[in-house]
Amino acid sequence: MYVSVILPVFNEAHTLRELYTRLCNGLEGHERQLIIVDDGSTDRTIEILREISTSDGSVHVVRFSRNFGQHAAIRAAMERVAGDVAIFMDTDLQDRPEEIPKLLAALNDEHVDIVCARSEIPSRSWFRTMTSKLFLSLAAFFVGRSVRDTAMMFRAVKRHVIDSINRSEERPYHTMLLMGWMGFRTVHVNVFRDNRKSGVSRYSPLKLFGHALDGLLTFETRLLRYVIASGLLVSAVAFSFGLFLTFRWMFLDRPPAGWTSLSVLISCFSGVILSVVGVIGEYMGRVLEEVRGRPAYVVAFERPLKDAVTSNRRTA
Numbered sequence: 001m002y003v004s005v006i007l008p009v010f011n012e013a014h015t016l017r018e019l020y021t022r023l024c025n026g027l028e029g030h031e032r033q034l035i036i037v038d039d040g041s042t043d044r045t046i047e048i049l050r051e052i053s054t055s056d057g058s059v060h061v062v063r064f065s066r067n068f069g070q071h072a073a074i075r076a077a078m079e080r081v082a083g084d085v086a087i088f089m090d091t092d093l094q095d096r097p098e099e100i101p102k103l104l105a106a107l108n109d110e111h112v113d114i115v116c117a118r119s120e121i122p123s124r125s126w127f128r129t130m131t132s133k134l135f136l137s138l139a140a141f142f143v144g145r146s147v148r149d150t151a152m153m154f155r156a157v158k159r160h161v162i163d164s165i166n167r168s169e170e171r172p173y174h175t176m177l178l179m180g181w182m183g184f185r186t187v188h189v190n191v192f193r194d195n196r197k198s199g200v201s202r203y204s205p206l207k208l209f210g211h212a213l214d215g216l217l218t219f220e221t222r223l224l225r226y227v228i229a230s231g232l233l234v235s236a237v238a239f240s241f242g243l244f245l246t247f248r249w250m251f252l253d254r255p256p257a258g259w260t261s262l263s264v265l266i267s268c269f270s271g272v273i274l275s276v277v278g279v280i281g282e283y284m285g286r287v288l289e290e291v292r293g294r295p296a297y298v299v300a301f302e303r304p305l306k307d308a309v310t311s312n313r314r315t316a
Contacts, residue, residue, distance in 0.1 A: 004083035008073030
């Protein structure tokens with residue numbers, strides 16, 4: 001089996017050599033292609049990658065001109081997949097290369113298109129655990145289907161899935177949600193997951209929020225419908241409140257009590273209007289991104305060239 005491994009990296013110089021050695025051992029007996037995309041690292045990552053690619057022709061190195069984000073790096077790697085199967089994994093050694101044979105064995109079933117790893121993350125904080133569950137619940141609510149399969153990047157995917165995703169040109173590019181939305185047949189395999197070797201997660205709470213917002217706004221327009229529904233609900237409440245005040249004034253001889261009710265209504269409506277404008281603005285911003293047609297990433301260095309990989313690509 002010809003296996004391509006997709007590896008987005010950013011300042012991972014401390015783990016690259018160990019990762020490479022363990023990947024070679026984990027893929028023993030398979031023809032391999034390691035696609036390592038350097039997302040604008042500022043440490044010695046690119047120097048180490050050059051050394052590895054010089055000694056091993058199966059290593060495909062792509063370096064971005066700057067940091068374009070993990071999903072842009074994944075996209076670049078997917079466009080260069082030459083194998084029959086692609087493995088997605090992180091490069092911080094939390095995903096264990098020794099578990100790859102489990103994924104490949106499960107993918108041998110002709111009725112299975114995607115094999116997702118499933119495991120608890122030992123070092124994850126309660127905050128990350130709760131926010132992850134909240135995001136998955138919200139995403140399922142807005143997308144209209146379960147997105148639990150997007151929780152972990154570590155997975156094995158057949159070639160026709162990669163080809164289907166590569167035909168999508170939408171931005172922002174949320175790979176795992178897009179893969180789940182396509183509805184390919186998916187199974188899960190339990191794996192062991194290690195603690196992070198060094199450093200901390202680069203996803204701050206603010207970045208996690210932005211990442212979640214991109215995913216929710218990219219996939220569905222349901223949020224607009226919920227905003228419309230909330231606007232109608234607030235209008236109904238305000239109208240009912242107005243009827244109540246009119247009733248008190250006409251039949252109970254109790255005029256409205258000063259500016260309190262007016263202030264509450266104005267504040268309520270202002271909040272709804274700002275929320276609606278914000279949601280519409282987010283969608284308009286994404287339309288602008290599509291219209292501008294800027295590249296998802298810019299390559300500063302590549303070895304071997306993409307055309308050489310494409311010419312050697314096997315037909316699925």
